[in-house]
Amino acid sequence: MSQDAIPRRVTIREVGLRDGLQSIATIVPTEHKLQWLRDAVAAGQRESEVGSFVPPRLMPQLADTEEVLAFAKTLPGLRASVLVPNLRGAERALDGDADLMILPLSASQAHSLANLRKTPDDVVAELARIRAARDASGRKTLIEGGVGTAFGCTIQGRVEESEVLRLMQALLDAGADRVSLADTVGYADPGSVSRLFEKALKIAGDRFCCGHFHDTRGLALVNVHAALQLGVDRFDASLAGIGGCPHAPGASGNASTEDLAFMLAAMGIETGLDIQALLALRARVAGWIEGEPTHGALWRAGLPKTFVAPAALA
């Protein structure tokens, strides 16, 4: 782990439209979601989760995922991903020609059974079915296996590192194009991130694609920093820090996109994002979800007088 490994270019994958909006009661109209995507792309965003192919009755906030995905596909330069809970969802993602579909797996047996009514190994088997469907479809939709509760679980408590790594390997063996790690409940710290990510990178190599950190206990950005130092170059974040299933009223959710973009830019790391444009978009999004908890620090403080955006890389 060193300064030298820090990548010069990092992609922030926006998860506000999925992880963010699924966690709040307000149902944001489709037209606002489309405006969000349009403005995000104008602000330089290159990747975004746009929704989730779960049954609409379970998650009415994301019932328009098909339409949002279709619109996202029209935006040049945007890679649109969707969450899929199972083969049925994956088929919808393939129908919509998503660039990427993410199958979440919870490394905590207890959390997996409580939330998905499946064991983690059942989810691995589902990924193999999804891979077969993708290959048969002729679509180029990438498959990401996202290992959640990777740092512990509010139900089960401890989640063994060896179990997280075993499941990551199993997802790769079952045909995942990529894997990622998520600190679903905000239990990670820079030490545990360094330890687990180092091992995960050894297993997955270039197929390790993303770190997903929650700011539940204020450590999202420092956890990103620990992963950056291992060369990880893609992180999930949510505008205004919405979502992230906080387990306490008012607790912070996802890493906030604008604060993360600021940290990376201040470090001279290119993200392609125009932070002032992001802050303007944040203000619009906060207006649409008025009354819902939002997070982050930069929107209050503004950019430092000394701030200089990193030069775009070739």
Add this chain to the structure above:
Amino acid sequence: MSQDAIPRRVTIREVGLRDGLQSIATIVPTEHKLQWLRDAVAAGQRESEVGSFVPPRLMPQLADTEEVLAFAKTLPGLRASVLVPNLRGAERALDGDADLMILPLSASQAHSLANLRKTPDDVVAELARIRAARDASGRKTLIEGGVGTAFGCTIQGRVEESEVLRLMQALLDAGADRVSLADTVGYADPGSVSRLFEKALKIAGDRFCCGHFHDTRGLALVNVHAALQLGVDRFDASLAGIGGCPHAPGASGNASTEDLAFMLAAMGIETGLDIQALLALRARVAGWIEGEPTHGALWRAGLPKTFVAPAALA
């Protein structure tokens, strides 16, 4: 910079009773300050700023510093420090037998003139006079030269690294026992912290004692992480994150003591602090200053189910 340099033991110096209380309108009664100190020591706090020897008419919130210092000196195991703006303040600190007095210097010429009506070099000269007074007094009060606006300034903008380092060297040459660096306005990022602290440590060696970071843009803890990786083992922080002269309404102030204590403990670093006791004290302090902005994440979320406090070091 590496994981290996991370110290096994870190001291969090509480600055809430000085930096925190001077920044809010509420005047906390002396008896509450004494209770704060008593409870902080019971929670394992080893060092605390207890006030500032500025003229009481300028800072009525800290007018009782003499009494608070006298009480702090009775608490076993607590190192009590005070801020002194000049020789007159230092004489009061010596009279009160403070363990440490901190003379702040602003590396920004513009900030220094606006806030102290002195150039940075005038402050260096004042430190030499303070050193002479200390030596003549027979007291053991240590002298810390604290270089502020070390990462930039809201008035002047850029502050050159070379100027920060020149002034740090000048403070040491003038007789400072220790020096520290402060990101007074929340402009630092992990990259600039690594660069500046590495050079500062080369200059000051063991006489470099402390990093002081503001959470104005959400980067206080990640900046601590960058400094930790260089072996820095003392950080200022404030319970509930109060203070830190935020320059925007609602902006965060100092690193929050409880969040920092949690991060360090999660990393296996011994701080001596009992986090549950700190959280209980935080709740009392927040009650005393009701209506004032407070910050931090841990108090809402609570400790992870998997949390284990690091073993005390011999």
